[in-house]
Amino acid sequence: MFMDVIQAARGTRDILPEEVTYWQQVEAVARDLLQRAAYREIRTPIFEQTPLFERGIGEATDIVGKEMYTFLDRGDRSITLRPEGTAGAVRAYVEHHLHAQGGVQRLWYLGSMFRYERPQAGRQRQFHQLGVEVLGSADPRADAEVVAIAAQFLQALGIQGWTLMLNTVGTSADRQHYREALVRYFSPYAADLDPDSQERLHRNPLRILDSKDPKTQTIAQSAPQIFDYLSDASRQHFEQVQALLTQLEIPFQLNPCLVRGLDYYTHTAFEFQLADLGAQSTVCGGGRYDRLVTELGGPETPAVGWAIGLERLILSLQNLGACAVATPDCYVVSRGQDAEAQALKLAHELRQQGWSVELDLSGSAFGKQLKRAARSNTPLCLILGDTEAQAQTLQLKWLKSGEQATLSQLELLQTADELKAKIFVCKKAKTV
RNA sequence: GCGAGCGUAGCCAAGAGGUUAAGGCAGCGGAUUGUGGUUCCGCCAUUCGUGGGUUCGAGUCCCAUCGUUCGCCCCA
Structure with missing residues (x-):
């Protein structure tokens, strides 16, 4: 080439037609399933004012601390490309007073995130x-429903072999007590912890628990468990969620x-993991967040x-294999000026009758x-x-x-529906 | 942000300092000037991500840079 070819920006990529088939399948399955569960789609902006994420996600998190795409726009406003979807959905929920509609709001979204x-x-x-977000219910059934839908979604796509990890992080009061207990437990071992964990000892001791350092893991094995620091209400909530999932056979x-x-x-936290994804095994993460809406100024x-x-x-x-590619109903071949023009017209008219024509x-x-x-x-061809052009x-x-067989063009258009039925049978035979 | 590996055609890929850059798939053209998945023939990288350097000589060595992959951190 004569010039340097400009490539997609780092960390972005094109989804080419072959792969799009998979995306369409995923999107279709999602729409169908969520519609049946009475969830409604919400579409929120791809960028938001930076403080939304700082307040919503938390200043101390890695996402806010080092992963946000933040910039000043021409009006000197600090803008951030959304790193996740919940903050924006909740912002919209509060801003448009969706809570005023009463009851439970079930929302879903699909879109680009940036980190x-x-x-x-x-x-x-x-x-x-x-x-998905279910707003307005503290009922453990809401936790169970949401988990169940994720499981159903994976199942509908034919994905097997997932593992659902479940935990509770209690209320912020529970967590405070637990945090103190962890600091008490880990402090004597401070010198034996890996550097990351040492640093977390006072900043975020809960994170020490999922350190991958073997020595830290050994120490963490006998650490106090959150379960012993839960209030009765928190414990009950978590036990109910477990009972409901068991009942749903998840x-x-x-x-x-x-x-x-x-x-x-707060409370329930869960992750779906897939074995075949290497280091990025978490495919779905979620949980309960009872404080976020008030945090963002809502009730x-x-x-x-x-x-x-x-x-x-x-x-x-x-990894499971190829996704069915939609083939056209018929392929139109032509040669010669008149024939080519007639073929174009024929293709146009057949499409108007619902055919897919190449x-x-x-x-x-x-x-x-x-x-x-x-x-x-x-x-069909x-x-x-x-x-043919001369004889129409x-x-x-x-x-x-x-x-x-030879057929008049008019006849083709008149019998298009019958032919389409035959095409359908042919296609079906092929896919079996 | 840290550590390691990789980067040769649209794709897979040989090549390990000596020079006309293997091979396969795909594509295009022809054998077959109006009828398909076979076969045969031909074409398809003045150039090895990019920029410097070492050398008589660099795809091969060195440096930088970009991209990518794996791991860490973290997360979906």
């Missing part, structure tokens, strides 16, 4: 999340080390939700065009040459059997 991180497989700077694994990274979580509103990382989900889906534009020999028709996997006819060719 300034080192890219890896399953981790981009621009990535996509599907998320297997889970209690993981007292599971600590979610965002400040707003006291308990809430629970999750987000699924679509890139990771699709990586796993691709028109060969190459102008190359019939042999080449037929070759392409065969490769396109379509059941229409052939127009000079002879066409050759109708079934590619699998090779059976071919």
Whole structure:
């Protein structure tokens, strides 16, 4: 090439047509499932005022501390590309007084999120999340419903072998007591902890629990458990969630080390993990966040939700094998000026009747065009040459059997519905 | 942000300082000037991510830079 080719920015990537098939499948399954569960889609801006995330996610979190795409716009406002979806959804909920509609609001969203991180497989700077939020219910059934929908979603996509990790982080009061206990427990071992954990001892001792350092892990094994520091109400909530999941036959694994990274979580915390994703095994993370709505200026509103990382989900889906690609109903081949014009018109009219039609534009020999028709996997091929153009006819060719007949163009359009039924049968036979 | 590996055509890939840069897939053209998935033939990188340097000589060595992959941190 003559010039340097400009590449997609670091941590971003193009989703090419072949892969888009997977995205469409995921989106279709999500829409269907969420609609059946009475969730309503919400679309919020891709950027927000920076303080929304600072307040909502928490100043001390890594996301706010070092991963946000923040910049000043031309009016000197601090703007941030959303690093997650919950803050924006809750902001909209508060701003538009959705709580005034009363009852429970079930929302879902799907879109791009942005975090300034080192890219890896399953981790981009621009990535996509599907998320749900149930606002206005403190009932453990809401926690269970949300988890159940995530499980159903994975199941509907044919993803097996996930592990559901479950924990509770209690209320902020519970957590405060627990935190103190952890500091008391870990302090004598401070010198034996890995450097990261030493640093966390006073800043965020809960995080020490999921350190990957072997020595730290050994020490953490006998650390006090959150379960012993829960209030009766918190404990009861967590036990009910577990009972409900058991009743729904959703297997889970209690993981007292599971600590979610965002400040707003209370009570239930959970993660769905997939074995085939390497270091980025968490495909879905969520939990209850009873304090966030008031934090953002709304009325006291308990809430629970999750987000699924679509890139990771699709990586796993691709490991399962190919996704069915939609093939056209028919492929139109033509040669010669009149025939080419008539073929274009025919394709146009067939599409108007609901057909999906691919028109060969190459102008190359019939042999080449037929070759392409065969490769396109379509059941039917229409052939127009000079002879057909003059007689206003066409050759109708079934590619699998090779059976071919002459038909007037008018006749084709009149019997399009019957033919379409036959095409449907051919396609079905192929996919079986 | 830290550590390590990698970067040769649209894709996979040989190449280990000596020079016309293997091979396969895909693509395009032809054998077959109006009929398909086979076969055969031909074409398809003045250049090895980019920029410097070492050398008589660099895809091969060195440095930088960009990208990518893996791990850490963290998260979806």
